Amino acid sequence: MTHILILTHTDYCTPGHLGKVLDEAQHDFSVLRVDLGELDGFDLDRPKAVAIMGGPMSVNDTLPWLDTEIAALRHFIRRDIPMIGHCLGGQLLAKALGAEISRMSYTESGWQSVHQATESAPSPWLAHLPAQFPIFQWHGDTFALPVGAQRLLSNSWCENQAFAWGDKILAVQGHPEMNEELVRLWLNDWSHLLDDSQPSQQSKAQMLEELPGKVAALNQVAEGFYRHWLQLAFA
Structure with missing residues (x-):
């Protein structure tokens, strides 16, 4: 039986490096397209761990399937199972926990540096990370912190880059799941949405510069998140 559920919302935001990590660890997983109604009728008591990916x-x-997904996330929260949200997925977790999601006055995109929040106690989600590191970004919305959440990451463009809620929930505003294929796909199809005259955005050329090395470093960031998530689920 598959005990890991991954929720997706578009062809463009796949599990990416998360899928590779799970395959290498020989963990079976199910991927559902929530926007296509694939969550309808799913047994919400089945998963032991849930990951929520991004989307545009x-x-x-006002999309009915968003209500379905938020209700499902609240069910998982009541079950106290490990969850990790990526960009839209992090915002959905914040919404499920009662926090507001708001539009920023600009888009943050590209390889942007984030730092561990100095006011927060050490978190096992960040134990593998230095005080400051880059993560791939592409978002125009941001989440407020839910009541009881611990801010984990921040930067000058977006104060709430990641939070933990309880022992088992991590919401990340960026995209730790990116691999080379996804970065190139997004830049081939969505680069017309970029405006590198804005200081919060990088150009396509900047994003692609030394891409293998950037992705390899990001994979290390992601793998620490995913290891802890899986340890919580299968300890």
């Missing part, structure tokens, strides 16, 4: 839509859009 806003949590605040």
